[in-house]
Amino acid sequence: MVVAVLQGSVRTERMGDRAAKWVVSQLQKRGHEAVVVDAAALDLPLLDKMWKEVKTDGSIDSASLRMKLAQIAELYARADGYVVVSGEYNHSIPPALTNLIDYFLEEYAFRPSAIVCYSAGPYGGVRAAMQLRALLPEVGLPTIPSLQPIPSIGSSLSAQGVALTQDLAEKSGKFFDEFDWYMRAMKAEREKGVPY
Structure with a gap:
């Protein structure tokens, strides 16, 4: 399976790259191709137009943005699932993560998402995860029932x-088992056709 790992923090001293590396290693151990989509590395401008609008915009100003988004769109076309790695900013989602997610829509359809959340404190970013539970299905990424919080990252x-x-070394297997199941099930159904 191909998994896009969305990393949303852009802070200079962020800890999210630790979580993204851990997720990639867990997915690779299961034989998946895991590709990190890093909001900090992409440095996307604040959303003005979605990918579907940018790719048809012939302006010189949008050529660089089109190139960045085209690479992501190619990955998303192959993706069987998404792992969203999110810190908690003021009990919510990092703004760069929301911006990254909002650039696409149809590309997410009928693929599951799994939330790995983290924080410096004891709650592991679960308040951000609750915000993601509302956002992700709205863009077409139903979330699996389980979360993988990482407290005191x-x-x-x-x-x-x-x-x-x-705990993290030994008890995260069920989370990834569940994600695997949803990816396999939804891939099988996508191959039969989708409702629209």
Whole structure:
């Protein structure tokens, strides 16, 4: 399976890259192709036009944006699922993550999403996850029932994305099992055709 891993924090001292690296390693262990879509690396402007509008806009100003978004669109066309890695900003979603998600719509259809949330404190970013539960299905990405929170991320994951706690190292398997099941089920149904 092909999985797009959306990383939304753009802060200079962010911890989300630890979580994204950990997610990629967990997916690769299961034989999946995991590709990180990093809002910080992309440096997308604040949404003015969605991908479907940008790709038909012939202006010189949008040529660079078209190139960036075309690469993402190619990945999304192959994707069987999405893992959204989100920190918690003021009990909500990082603005760059929302911006990244909003550039696309049809590309997400009939593919599951899984939420990996984190924070520096004990709650693991679950308040941001609740906001994502509202946003993701609206753009066509139904979320799997389980969440994977990572509390105290600085001491839970190394800079290389290696789990430093027994809970994270040993108890995350069910989360990824569930995500695998949803990807397989939805891929099988997409191959039969979709309602629209």
